[in-house]
Amino acid sequence: MKRVDFLKRFEKGPLLCDGGMGTELYRKGIYINRCYESINIDNPSIISEIHQNFIDAGADIIETNTFGANRILLSMHGLADKVRDINAKGVEIAKESARDSDVLVAGSVGPTGTFSALISKYSDEEIIDIFEEQISALIEAGCDLIIYETFNSQKELDLAVRACRNIEKDIPIAAMMTFPNKMETIFGVSIKDISILMNDMDIDLAGVNCSTGPERALDLIVEYAKYSNHRLMVMPNAGYPKNIDGRMMYMANAELFGNYAAYYLEAGVSVVGGCCGTTPEFIKQMAKSVKQKKINLNLQKFENSKHELHNAQEPVKFEEKSKISKMIADKEMVYSMEVLPPKSPNMSSTVEIVNRYKEIFHTVNIPDGPRASARMSIGAVAYIIQRDCEVEPIVHYCCRDRNILGIQSDLLGMHALGLKNVLAITGDPPKLGNYPDATPVFDVDAIGLVKILDGLNRGLDIAGNSIGEKTSFMIAVGANPAHENFEYEVNRLKQKIEAGAELVMTQPIYDNEIFQKFYEAVKPFNIPIMLGIAPLTSYKSAEFQNNEIPGMNVPETVLQKLKDAKDKEEALQVGIDLSLEIIRANYDKICGIYFMTQGKIGRKAARIIMEEIKKFELEK
Secondary structure, three states, X not given: OOHXXXXXXXXXXXXXXXOOHHHHHHHOOOOOOOOHHHHHHHOHHHHHHHHHHHHHHOOOEEEOOOOOOOHHHHHOXXXXXXXHHHHHHHHHHHHHHOOOOOOEEEEEEOOOOOEEOOEEOOOHHXXXXXXXXXXHHHHHHOOOEEEEEEEOOHHHHHHHHHHHHHHOOOOOEXXXXXXXXXXXXXXXXXXXXXXHHXXXXXXXXXXXXXXXXXXXXXXXXXXXXOOOOOEEEEEOOOOOEEEEOOEEEEOOOHXXXXXXXXXXXXXXXXXXXXXXXXXXXXXXHHHHHHXXXXXXXXXXXHHHHHOXXXXXXXXXXXXXXXXXXXXXXXXXXXXXXXXXXXXXXXXXXXXXXXXXXXXXXXXXXXXXXXXXXXXXXXXXXXXXXXXHHOOOOXXXXXXXXXXXXXXXXXXXXXXXOOOOEEEEEOOOOHHHOOOOOOOOOOOOOHHHHHHHHHHHHOOEOOOOOEOOOOOOOEEEXXXXXXXXXXXXXXXXXXXXXXXXXXXXXXXXXXXXXXXXXXXXXXXXXXXXXXXXXXXXXXXXXXXXXXXXXXXOOOOHXXXXXXXXXXXHHHHHHHHHHHHHHHHHHHHHHOOEEEEOOOHHHHHHHHHHHHHHHHHHHHHO
């Protein structure tokens, strides 16, 4: 493959590499005293099966089983004369597995293991010759690109790249270093210096792999991106291994890897994959993030051009979209209460609750299958509430269960029913709910959904075609000020706003300092904020928030007060006092309050808080 053709692949979005070949061989009972590379010849069907499993999981690139197939390392197993045979066979097996697909075969090349610091007992010419022997076999067998991985020495990596370029000037090269010591190689060279040095190498991708788990790999690649001129690649381990009953086990799970894949892609990485400990299930989870990114890139192309399309219409003004948007535009405080869709087709109790509280709250928020639960259709619930309670709802709409065709159809139907306020959310994965084996869709995430909504508001479908009459959705989005990766969350909110978001609604806030930090970070975005409030009602509920809901942070002082409470009423008052403290401190910074309350005790807390807010407003 020519370099120009390889780089064209990225016009359609990022690529997904496979996972740990050694890990899969170990799982199949082949222990580490074997020469894994020799299995290409001894038992090629096992290698073929592993390749196929990674392809089925969604990999765009599979690596040959040749990481240690150089003369030095093979000589330790008495196989120094088999370099060409083992490497050629590795490519042959991979190409056969990728046949009839557009999956690329990468020749995997690891270090020789001869370098101590920047010095090897072999001369530079000898090292180059060692690499040339292996790489020439890989290229002649027909690999599409070369991947250098797990290099500790930038000098050895430079020699390896020179060896490849001596053989073939136009084959794509990806090169990755490993950083086991925080931001340094094992020899104490900083990632900054490595990235700058690699800018001078004749390669197409640069990055990091191995030696670290997904979280620290994100820190590494973000730092790397500050100085690198190349496209970026990251392939971390599944955390740090632990010895359990004689087997090395990696403790990160596949779902976590899928989440971090999204973080890497947001950081600008072009190729993601896995190293030690990562199985096809890890790659399957990462594939979801890659798929989302590709669809979002296509939507971004539409986003960038839709303003220039001759059939695009001018959107309805924000204040004219709905009663809620007009209140926000007029600087009136909006109060909303969350109401869950019923699990049955009976709406009577839901309607009764809304009617009982509609004199207190201006609107109701209706979650869409919260915590990945199966409940009544969100559009049906919202329509019945608007019809029978005369309350204009804010409809949560998540991407989990619909492809982009279903999303557009639903939104048009909702608009026809008069449902104008939409909170665009990605949605909880099915694993969190009662049907963990349900198939998630996630064609787009919340950012992509906002782009679709904004397009409809301009009279355009997802392909830029006219739909005739434009919609007038008020587009809201969520944000979690307590997110464990604060910069990532703020950047995502920025992207949502650029895509067309007009209102941000926060997750529950329990710590005023966290909200202050968030407010200062998003203040330049000039978007109204609706503060999320979920009054704590017991020590047990607070523990659940802290331990079970990612990003939630209940201060220790509050936890202790709840734990020391003599009874339910005293515990409830602790939660109410905390909510009021946060509301009063931020009243002038927000456009409304979104109460996330469930059950009688939750609604009781919301009512008490609203009574105190009214007194506070009169005092102001």
